[in-house]
Amino acid sequence: MNPELQLLISQEEIAQTVDGLARAINQDYRDQPLILVGILKGAFVFLADLMRQLQVPVQRVELIRLSSYGTRTRSSGTVQVLLDLPPQLLRHQPVLLVEDIVDTGLSTAKALQMLQQQQPASLRLCALLDKPARRQVPVHIDYLGCTVPDQFIVGYGIDWKEQYRHLPAIYTVQQLEADA
Ligand SMILES: O=P(O)(O)OC[C@H]1O[C@H](OP(=O)(O)OP(=O)(O)O)[C@H](O)[C@@H]1O
Numbered sequence: 001m002n003p004e005l006q007l008l009i010s011q012e013e014i015a016q017t018v019d020g021l022a023r024a025i026n027q028d029y030r031d032q033p034l035i036l037v038g039i040l041k042g043a044f045v046f047l048a049d050l051m052r053q054l055q056v057p058v059q060r061v062e063l064i065r066l067s068s069y070g071t072r073t074r075s076s077g078t079v080q081v082l083l084d085l086p087p088q089l090l091r092h093q094p095v096l097l098v099e100d101i102v103d104t105g106l107s108t109a110k111a112l113q114m115l116q117q118q119q120p121a122s123l124r125l126c127a128l129l130d131k132p133a134r135r136q137v138p139v140h141i142d143y144l145g146c147t148v149p150d151q152f153i154v155g156y157g158i159d160w161k162e163q164y165r166h167l168p169a170i171y172t173v174q175q176l177e178a179d180a
């Protein structure tokens with residue numbers, strides 16, 4: 001049976017939030033050529049909207065793919081790297097990591113560590129959502145959209161068992177069956 005969804009952040013609120021984030025990034029980077037790195041799959045919708053609001057010269061858009069939730073609603077605690085970057089790509093370049101949600105922080109911390117190994121000129125994080133209640137490792141978010149409560153989130157690229165990524169707004173999921 002499909003679970004019940006409750007609206008948390010409307011399409012209009014998401015658009016305003018993305019706009020505010022893009023304005024802050026535009027102001028900070030100005031004419032600096034920037035590399036954007038998005039984390040698949042969850043961040044692909046946010047990345048697509050954010051980058052189209054950027055006025056800074058985006059010299060490259062890259063994607064990495066991490067997974068730690070699978071079909072569950074709690075992190076497995078192990079972050080699998082399913083797609084990495086070619087070596088040396090970020091060396092001496094300003095890089096902005098784009099993430100959909102920082103929850104335990106394990107995925108984002110792993111991504112930051114992977115990117116840092118390539119010795120970028122600078123590395124900052126832009127996250128649409130922050131769920132601080134479940135943090136296991138500290139993560140500094142340079143550009144944050146919204147803080148969300150300790151509930152399971154779906155929509156706007158974010159899934160439950162691969163469903164709901166297509167929804168244009170963000171919802172909390174009610175009455176989820178216990179994880180298998
Ligand atoms: O802070 P954390 O507890 O690590 O959770 C955050 C991560 O969890 C989700 O990815 P998921 O592993 O579900 O993969 P997906 O993006 O492909 O759905 C989400 O897209 C984040 O990348």
Ligand SMILES: Nc1nc2[nH]cnc2c(=O)[nH]1
Pocket residue numbers: 069101102103104151152153154158159160
């Ligand atoms: N779908 C979904 N994935 C997540 N990964 C980390 N937190 C969440 C969440 O609240 N919802």
